[in-house]
Amino acid sequence: MNIPFVDLKAQYLSIKKDIDAAIQGVIDNTNFIGGKAIKDFETKFAALNGAKHVIGVGNGTDAIYIVMRMLGIGAGDEVITTAASWISTSETISQTGAKPIFVDIDPSTNTIDPRLIEAKITSRTKAIIPVHLYGHIAHVHEIKKICDRNKLFLIEDCAQSHFSSENDVLAGRLGIASTFSFYPGKNLGAYGDAGCIMTDNDELATNCRMFANHGAIKKHDHRMEGINSRLDTLQAAILTVKADHILKWTESRISRAAVYNEALKQVEQVSIPSVRTGTKHTFHLYVIRAKKRDELKEFLESNGIQTAIHYPTALPNLPAYRYLNHQPAEFPVATRYQSEILSLPMYPELTDDQIAYVVAKVKEFFEH
Numbered sequence: 175m176n177i178p179f180v181d182l183k184a185q186y187l188s189i190k191k192d193i194d195a196a197i198q199g200v201i202d203n204t205n206f207i208g209g210k211a212i213k214d215f216e217t218k219f220a221a222l223n224g225a226k227h228v229i230g231v232g233n234g235t236d237a238i239y240i241v242m243r244m245l246g247i248g249a250g251d252e253v254i255t256t257a258a259s260w261i262s263t264s265e266t267i268s269q270t271g272a273k274p275i276f277v278d279i280d281p282s283t284n285t286i287d288p289r290l291i292e293a294k295i296t297s298r299t300k301a302i303i304p305v306h307l308y309g310h311i312a313h314v315h316e317i318k319k320i321c322d323r324n325k326l327f328l329i330e331d332c333a334q335s336h337f338s339s340e341n342d343v344l345a346g347r348l349g350i351a352s353t354f355s356f357y358p359g360k361n362l363g364a365y366g367d368a369g370c371i372m373t374d375n376d377e378l379a380t381n382c383r384m385f386a387n388h389g390a391i392k393k394h395d396h397r398m399e400g401i402n403s404r405l406d407t408l409q410a411a412i413l414t415v416k417a418d419h420i421l422k423w424t425e426s427r428i429s430r431a432a433v434y435n436e437a438l439k440q441v442e443q444v445s446i447p448s449v450r451t452g453t454k455h456t457f458h459l460y461v462i463r464a465k466k467r468d469e470l471k472e473f474l475e476s477n478g479i480q481t482a483i484h485y486p487t488a489l490p491n492l493p494a495y496r497y498l499n500h501q502p503a504e505f506p507v508a509t510r511y512q513s514e515i516l517s518l519p520m521y522p523e524l525t526d527d528q529i530a531y532v533v534a535k536v537k538e539f540f541e542h
């Protein structure tokens with residue numbers, strides 16, 4: 175059996191007629207930048223999340239950068255974030271001129287450990303960016319309290335957590351702003367790069383929209399210098415079609431994870447993902463931990479099972495951050511996990527038989 179890590183083709187085939195019509199509609203209008211398709215998607219995604227404003231942008235990385243810039247974060251400032259994420263979260267901090275301050279992760283959830291945050295706050299700290307990694311929401315209510323106590327902005331990186339929640343509050347709804355990625359493999363994925371900013375703050379929304387479109391409030395009326403990071407109209411049309419299915423796909427991911435959990439919990443060499451009480455984990459990724467991870471990965475590969483590692487090097491340990499002079503021992507959990515984590519195939523269309531095959535091969539590996 176061959177099992178891909180994600181199967182974007184299976185999902186496309188399940189909604190082919192609507193996707194093809196949406197793409198053809200944009201081409202028929204020859205309205206490739208801006209237009210009604212953008213507004214339609216923004217309105218739909220805002221409604222699904224109960225948010226006041228959604229601003230489509232070019233990708234999830236720019237979304238983080240734009241929010242920080244429009245909150246006035248820049249040179250001389252510090253922004254606290256997690257040691258375990260995709261580099262977008264920290265490289266955008268540096269892009270503003272600010273300094274990324276890394277915090278180790280909670281060993282049970284792989285998200286920023288709130289108990290370690292306050293020790294890293296200084297007079298230069300402006301914001302905290304938790305990442306709801308793998309679809310498991312960070313301790314966001316607790317982090318919000320830390321932000322309020324210390325007068326810091328809370329910016330939620332929701333690139334992996336569409337419709338995750340803590341105490342029935344959706345990811346992205348506690349921060350002054352939150353950012354989403356619609357990269358093709360994300361839970362809600364476009365057919366190219368795409369992202370958005372979500373906020374209930376009117377002024378911040380207006381400024382982010384302006385900044386993402388060359389600082390123009392309307393054509394040729396540039397109130398500031400900005401960047402070019404607009405949501406592509408074709409991508410918006412595709413996302414509008416897919417948004418009708420996203421809640422069902424999310425539930426399917428959760429049920430796929432439950433099938434994995436049930437079968438893998440008897441394998442003592444494997445740690446299955448834990449779900450914190452009161453949270454909804456939407457399983458962008460199904461990440462196990464195991465000793466001999468690299469050998470296991472190779473064994474699965476040789477049996478037709480594609481896996482991945484998110485991420486093989488914790489952010490402070492990357493060559494890109496050598497200039498910060500961190501020691502791996504400062505981030506013991508993130509550093510230990512980088513050699514134990516393994517992402518197994520996960521997508522809404524994954525069948526019980528496919529999961530059974532993956533699990534059988536994992537068991538076979540440890541029986542040898």
Ligand SMILES: *Cc1c(COP(=O)(O)O)cnc(C)c1O
Binds near residue numbers: 233234262263369
């Ligand atoms: C994917 C991702 C991003 C960036 O999104 P792009 O759309 O690829 O720019 C940011 N943060 C995290 C945690 C991500 O997984």
